[in-house]
Amino acid sequence: MNYMITCDPINVHHILSKNFDNYVKGSEFREIFQPLNGIFTADSETWIYNRSLFQSLFKQRSFEVFLVKTIQNKVERSLLPILDHVQRQGIVVDLQDVFNRFTFDNICSIVLGHDPNCLSIDFPEVECEKAFTEAEECIFYRHTVPKSVWKLQKWLQIGPEKKFTEACTIFDEFLYACIASKQEELSKYNKNEMAESHVDLLTAMMREEKGQLHDDKFLREAAISLFLAGRDATASALTWFFWLVATHPLVEAKILEEIKENFGDKEENNKHGVYGVEEVKKLTYLHGAICEALRLFPPIPFERKQAINADILPSCHRVNPKTVILFSSYAMGRLEEIWGKDCLEFKPERWISERGGIVYAPSYKFISFNAGPRTCLGKDLSFIQMKIMATAILCNYRIQLVEGHVATPSLSIVLLMKHGLKVKITKRHI
Numbered sequence: 001m002n003y004m005i006t007c008d009p010i011n012v013h014h015i016l017s018k019n020f021d022n023y024v025k026g027s028e029f030r031e032i033f034q035p036l037n038g039i040f041t042a043d044s045e046t047w048i049y050n051r052s053l054f055q056s057l058f059k060q061r062s063f064e065v066f067l068v069k070t071i072q073n074k075v076e077r078s079l080l081p082i083l084d085h086v087q088r089q090g091i092v093v094d095l096q097d098v099f100n101r102f103t104f105d106n107i108c109s110i111v112l113g114h115d116p117n118c119l120s121i122d123f124p125e126v127e128c129e130k131a132f133t134e135a136e137e138c139i140f141y142r143h144t145v146p147k148s149v150w151k152l153q154k155w156l157q158i159g160p161e162k163k164f165t166e167a168c169t170i171f172d173e174f175l176y177a178c179i180a181s182k183q184e185e186l187s188k189y190n191k192n193e194m195a196e197s198h199v200d201l202l203t204a205m206m207r208e209e210k211g212q213l214h215d216d217k218f219l220r221e222a223a224i225s226l227f228l229a230g231r232d233a234t235a236s237a238l239t240w241f242f243w244l245v246a247t248h249p250l251v252e253a254k255i256l257e258e259i260k261e262n263f264g265d266k267e268e269n270n271k272h273g274v275y276g277v278e279e280v281k282k283l284t285y286l287h288g289a290i291c292e293a294l295r296l297f298p299p300i301p302f303e304r305k306q307a308i309n310a311d312i313l314p315s316c317h318r319v320n321p322k323t324v325i326l327f328s329s330y331a332m333g334r335l336e337e338i339w340g341k342d343c344l345e346f347k348p349e350r351w352i353s354e355r356g357g358i359v360y361a362p363s364y365k366f367i368s369f370n371a372g373p374r375t376c377l378g379k380d381l382s383f384i385q386m387k388i389m390a391t392a393i394l395c396n397y398r399i400q401l402v403e404g405h406v407a408t409p410s411l412s413i414v415l416l417m418k419h420g421l422k423v424k425i426t427k428r429h430i
Contacts, residue, residue: 005326007335010314012327013364015305017372026306032142035168036135038225057204058377066199068277070109071385074102075274075392078119083397085121087425092402094420095242099235104129107230111223112178113200131170132227138164140413175220201226229378232414233299238386239421240297241290243407244346246399251289251348258285259391273395280387287358288351290386294368301330301415329367338365397425
C-alpha cells in the first residue's frame with residue numbers, strides 16, 4: 001500500500017499550509033466517498049467555489065442569529081424535557097444516542113429548515129437518520145479493504161455495498177423531497193418577504209445570486225457536505241466531553257463555579273440554564289475543557305492527503321507522486337513531544353493563560369478543525385453550540401456513569417463510543 005504516516009506538526013503544517021497546492025484529496029478519495037461527495041472531497045476550482053459560497057453564507061449575521069435560536073429552541077423544547085423525563089423515571093440513557101439525535105435534528109433544521117424530531121421521548125427510529133448513519137459506516141468499510149473487494153461487492157450488490165446503496169437511496173429521497181418542498185415554498189414569496197423569516201442554508205443557497213443557478217444535484221451535494229460536517233463531529237465531541245467531565249469531578253466543579261460566577265443562580269435568571277452567544281463566550285474554563293476533550297478525542301481521528309508532485313517533507317522524508325499521506329490527530333493529541341509530560345491528562349488549565357484568557361494553539365498542532373486553507377468554517381459556531389448544550393445540561397443535571405460501563409472508541413470515520421455513553425442523571429440546582 002502506497003501510504004506514508006506522520007505525526008510531526010511541522011510536516012502537517014507543510015502539507016496543510018505551506019505546500020497546500022501539492023496535496024489534494026485526490027480521485028481515489030472521491031471514489032471511496034461516492035455517492036456522498038461534496039466540499040470535503042472536492043479539489044481545485046470546485047473546492048474554491050464551494051468554500052467561498054459557504055463562507056459567505058456563514059458570515060451573514062442573520063444566519064448566526066438563526067443558528068443560535070434554533071439550538072436554544074431545541075435545547076428548551078426537546079433536550080431538557082427528555083432528560084427531565086429520564087431522570088424522573090430513573091432509567092439509564094445513552095447520552096451518545098441523545099446527542100446523535102439532537103445534532104441530526106439540529107442540522108436538518110439549520111440546513112433544510114425541517115425538523116424530523118429524532119429527539120423525542122419515545123426515541124423513534126427515523127428512516128433518514130438511520131440511512132445517513134449506515135452510509136457513513138459503509139464509507140469507513142471502504143477505507144479498510146482493498147478497492148477491488150468493495151468494487152466487486154458494489155457490482156454484485158452484496159454485503160456492505162448493498163446496504164450502502166439502499167441507505168443512499170433513502171437519504172437522497174429525503175433530501176430531494178426537502179429541496180422540492182423548499183422550491184415550491186420559495187415560489188410563493190418574493191425575496192424581501194423571505195429575507196428575514198427563512199434563513200436556513202438551503203433557502204439561502206437557492207436565493208444566492210452569483211450569476212449561477214444551483215441545480216438540485218448541487219444543492220444535494222452541498223446539503224450532504226453540511227450534514228457530514230455538522231452532525232457526527234459535534235455528537236462525538238459532546239459525548240467524550242461529558243464522559244471526561246463525569247470522570248473528573250474537580251473539573252465539573254470548576255465549570256459550575258464559573259457559570260455561577262458569571263450568571264448567578266439559574267433560578268434567579270429564570271433561564272433554565274440556556275444561555276446566549278455573548279454569555280457562553282465568557283466561559284473560559286468551559287472552553288478549555290472542550291478543547292481538552294477535542295485534543296484527547298478528536299471527532300475526525302485521521303486526515304488523508306495525496307501528493308501531486310514529488311516533495312521533501314521538513315522531516316527530510318521523500319514523498320513520491322500519488323503517495324497518500326495519513327496523519328492521526330488522535331495520536332498527535334497524545335504525544336509528549338507536542339503537549340508535554342502531562343499529555344494524557346484531562347487538564348483544561350493548559351488552555352487558560354495567566355491572565356485568564358484562552359491560550360492559542362497552532363492549528364497544525366491542534367488539528368481537530370483541520371488547518372490551513374481548509375480550516376473548518378464552522379469552528380466558532382461549533383464551540384457556541386457545544387457551550388450552549390453543555391451549560392444547559394450541567395446546570396440542570398448531574399451525570400453519573402453506569403457502573404461497569406467501558407468507554408471504548410469505535411472504528412469509524414468519526415470517533416464515537418463503541419457501546420454508547422450509558423448514564424443515570426439526577427436533578428441539580430445551582
